[in-house]
Amino acid sequence: MLILDLAAKSLLNRRFTASLAILSIAVSVALLVGVNRLSEGTRASFQSTISGTDLIVGARGSSTQLLLYSVFHIGDATKDMSFAAYEDVAGLPDVAWAVPLALGDSHRGFRVVGTSTDYFEHFRHGGKKRLAFADGAPFADLFDVVIGADVARTLGYRPGDKVVVAHGSGTAAIHDHDTLPFTVTGTLAPTGTPVDRALYVPLDAITAIHVDWQSGRPPRPGEETSADALRTEELPPPRVTAMLLGLKSRMGLFQTQRAINEYEAEPLTAILPGVVITEIWRLIGVAERALTVISGFVVAAGLFGMIGILLTALNERRREIAILRSLGATPAAVLGLFTLESLLFGAAGIVLGYGVLSLASLLLADFVSTRFGLFLPFHWLTATDLKLFAAVLGASGLLGLVPAGIAYRSALTDGLAMRL
Amino acid sequence: MADGRAEPQTGQAPVLELTGIRFGWRPGGPPLLSVGHLAVGRGERVLVRGPSGSGKTTLLGLMAGVSRPDRGEVRLLGAPFSAAPAARRDRLRADHVGYVFQLFNLVPYLTARENILLALRFSKRRAARLAEMGRQGRAEAERLAAGLGLPPDLLDRHPRALSVGQQQRVASARALIGAPELILADEPTSALDEEVRGRFLDLLFAECAGSGTAAVVVSHDRDLVPYFGRVVEIADLQAEDRRAPVEPA
Numbered sequence: 001m002l003i004l005d006l007a008a009k010s011l012l013n014r015r016f017t018a019s020l021a022i023l024s025i026a027v028s029v030a031l032l033v034g035v036n037r038l039s040e041g042t043r044a045s046f047q048s049t050i051s052g053t054d055l056i057v058g059a060r061g062s063s064t065q066l067l068l069y070s071v072f073h074i075g076d077a078t079k080d081m082s083f084a085a086y087e088d089v090a091g092l093p094d095v096a097w098a099v100p101l102a103l104g105d106s107h108r109g110f111r112v113v114g115t116s117t118d119y120f121e122h123f124r125h126g127g128k129k130r131l132a133f134a135d136g137a138p139f140a141d142l143f144d145v146v147i148g149a150d151v152a153r154t155l156g157y158r159p160g161d162k163v164v165v166a167h168g169s170g171t172a173a174i175h176d177h178d179t180l181p182f183t184v185t186g187t188l189a190p191t192g193t194p195v196d197r198a199l200y201v202p203l204d205a206i207t208a209i210h211v212d213w214q215s216g217r218p219p220r221p222g223e224e225t226s227a228d229a230l231r232t233e234e235l236p237p238p239r240v241t242a243m244l245l246g247l248k249s250r251m252g253l254f255q256t257q258r259a260i261n262e263y264e265a266e267p268l269t270a271i272l273p274g275v276v277i278t279e280i281w282r283l284i285g286v287a288e289r290a291l292t293v294i295s296g297f298v299v300a301a302g303l304f305g306m307i308g309i310l311l312t313a314l315n316e317r318r319r320e321i322a323i324l325r326s327l328g329a330t331p332a333a334v335l336g337l338f339t340l341e342s343l344l345f346g347a348a349g350i351v352l353g354y355g356v357l358s359l360a361s362l363l364l365a366d367f368v369s370t371r372f373g374l375f376l377p378f379h380w381l382t383a384t385d386l387k388l389f390a391a392v393l394g395a396s397g398l399l400g401l402v403p404a405g406i407a408y409r410s411a412l413t414d415g416l417a418m419r420l
Numbered sequence: 421m422a423d424g425r426a427e428p429q430t431g432q433a434p435v436l437e438l439t440g441i442r443f444g445w446r447p448g449g450p451p452l453l454s455v456g457h458l459a460v461g462r463g464e465r466v467l468v469r470g471p472s473g474s475g476k477t478t479l480l481g482l483m484a485g486v487s488r489p490d491r492g493e494v495r496l497l498g499a500p501f502s503a504a505p506a507a508r509r510d511r512l513r514a515d516h517v518g519y520v521f522q523l524f525n526l527v528p529y530l531t532a533r534e535n536i537l538l539a540l541r542f543s544k545r546r547a548a549r550l551a552e553m554g555r556q557g558r559a560e561a562e563r564l565a566a567g568l569g570l571p572p573d574l575l576d577r578h579p580r581a582l583s584v585g586q587q588q589r590v591a592s593a594r595a596l597i598g599a600p601e602l603i604l605a606d607e608p609t610s611a612l613d614e615e616v617r618g619r620f621l622d623l624l625f626a627e628c629a630g631s632g633t634a635a636v637v638v639s640h641d642r643d644l645v646p647y648f649g650r651v652v653e654i655a656d657l658q659a660e661d662r663r664a665p666v667e668p669a
Contacts, residue, residue, distance in 0.1 A: 002541050002542070006527075006529075006530075009529045009530060009534075010529045012529065013528065013529030013578075014529075319524045320527055320528065322521070323521070323524075323525065323526070323527055324527070325486060325510075326484065326486075326513070326519035326521070327513075327514060327519070327538060327539055327542045327594075328510050328511060328513045328514020328515070328542045328543060329510070329514075329542060330506070330507055330510045331506075415481045415486040415487050416477070416480060416481055416484055416486050416519065416521070416606075417477055417481075
């Protein structure tokens with residue numbers, strides 16, 4: 001108790017240098033815990049990018065690719081599936097609902113997805129959250145479009161604005177379907193998933209804007225069919241790139257998957273989104289581990305800063321050691337005093353770092369999730385946190401043994417001699 | 421904590437007794453320090469005088485039980501001191517010895533009052549002795565400070581806000597609190613002005629007399645001689661040792 005009191009007063013006396021050391025430990029602790037929280041949040045939001053969908057179906061191909069283009073809007077499908085196949089799959093006995101997705105067009109770098117209003121009904125993300133409209137309503141007319149939150153924010157669109165869709169995506173968007181503009185009817189609330197970065201139009205609209213095209217070439221000017229004509233005309237059956245399936249019961253999952261994979265009319269692939277997402281995470285999770293390693297180094301740097309401060313003070317503290325020895329302090333008590341000081345540094349750093357981080361994640365969670373799509377979960381202490389704290393405290397005690405050991409030795413060898 | 425041994429006798433035995441001491445053997449040469457016999461009685465004031473480099477600090481280290489002689493024995497209140505294990509020597513020092521350095525006596529991050537009371541916190545025995553006398557630590561710190569010529573309002577200052585003379589008074593109060601049997605002082609007045617020096621020693625010895633504390637001051641300063649009942653030259657201690665080595669009893 002006496003030693004603790006002395007250690008605390010000694011630190012208080014060296015407020016300025018002590019608070020620098022504590023601050024550097026606090027920053028590294030906040031960083032370490034923050035990186036952990038973020039990667040935990042990233043994993044959670046990545047895993048829950050899509051939920052409530054039991055199977056994703058597309059033309060035969062790699063399951064990773066199918067997931068990437070249908071859910072994450074990364075890459076393109078090499079082949080579509082026929083509308084007949086879509087109808088057959090949707091008609092399988094265990095299927096409760098089916099949502100078609102037609103991909104391949106874009107608007108100023110954002111993907112355009114042709115789908116049905118069922119998409120807004122059945123798509124789930126982040127656990128069991130439904131899509132919500134921040135503004136407006138689902139599309140009703142053939143040339144209506146619903147836009148994701150990022151699209152609305154980046155391009156500044158509001159319901160009523162006109163949007164022209166381009167053929168192809170990204171740099172490959174070579175031709176604008178500029179005679180057939182769409183009208184924004186609704187804006188989706190932010191989800192922190194790729195949903196935010198897409199535009200949604202009716203499935204038939206994708207067919208309609210391509211109806212005049214001949215074998216992949218755009219119509220010559222003046223030959224386009226008018227929007228009004230397209231609204232009344234009988235359109236050919238739409239093409240479907242992929243489909244989301246919900247089953248009546250999970251019991252039929254593997255049976256349905258097998259039925260689709262063995263579909264005879266054309267080769268199809270059905271995947272379980274959760275399984276494939278986990279596979280992809282295993283690939284990109286390396287980056288997450290790299291971040292943890294880096295923040296570990298930052299902690300080490302913070303602790304070395306602390307030893308620096310303790311060692312600098314050590315020389316002038318040799319007098320103090322002689323005084324304490326003359327009062328009957330054992331060399332072990334001197335060792336204890338110095339070790340305790342570095343432990344106090346560590347503990348104060350942990351408390352401060354954790355406090356700042358918790359406050360920040362409480363205040364900034366909403367901002368970070370809508371702005372960066374990262375979802376920063378706020379928890380009280382988790383088991384991982386406690387392990388981290390124990391490691392930081394252990395390391396600060398262990399590293400504190402360096403100055404403490406020197407103090408112990410000079411307590412023994414200097415005796416009551418004052419080094420001035 | 422008392423480690424189960426009988427506490428030192430406070431009756432007839434000398435407060436401090438050094439016998440046949442040799443310290444710092446070097447191959448071929450004489451030891452750094454040798455003492456034939458030196459005994460300090462209860463309440464006695466002894467000046468151990470010698471020029472710098474004569475082994476004063478070494479002698480004080482031996483008397484305080486921080487270092488041990490290569491030969492011979494130091495006894496404190498009749499009990500083995502140099503022969504005791506390190507932890508017990510530290511305990512005996514805390515309980516029975518007050519120590520005053522030449523300079524920089526105070527723990528810089530504690531107030532003057534906290535520095536004085538530190539002696540009681542390191543020794544339950546000294547705290548208990550104070551309680552037996554019906555005195556309370558804080559009041560006793562103030563009483564000693566006043567007795568040594570230190571105004572009470574200075575007690576809440578940190579050492580850096582005190583003059584050297586004031587610091588030495590605080591250090592003396594810390595050495596005296598709880599009435600230890602012995603005070604050891606290493607050139608306690610060398611940093612003081614001449615006129616302050618005498619007053620400082622007068623007050624210190626008055627307090628020593630009040631609590632029956634013996635004082636051993638080690639100094640090179642001949643001007644201090646009149647204040648002491650007995651003066652021992654380090655050179656004589658060594659010479660006496662060379663003439664007639666005294667075997668430990």
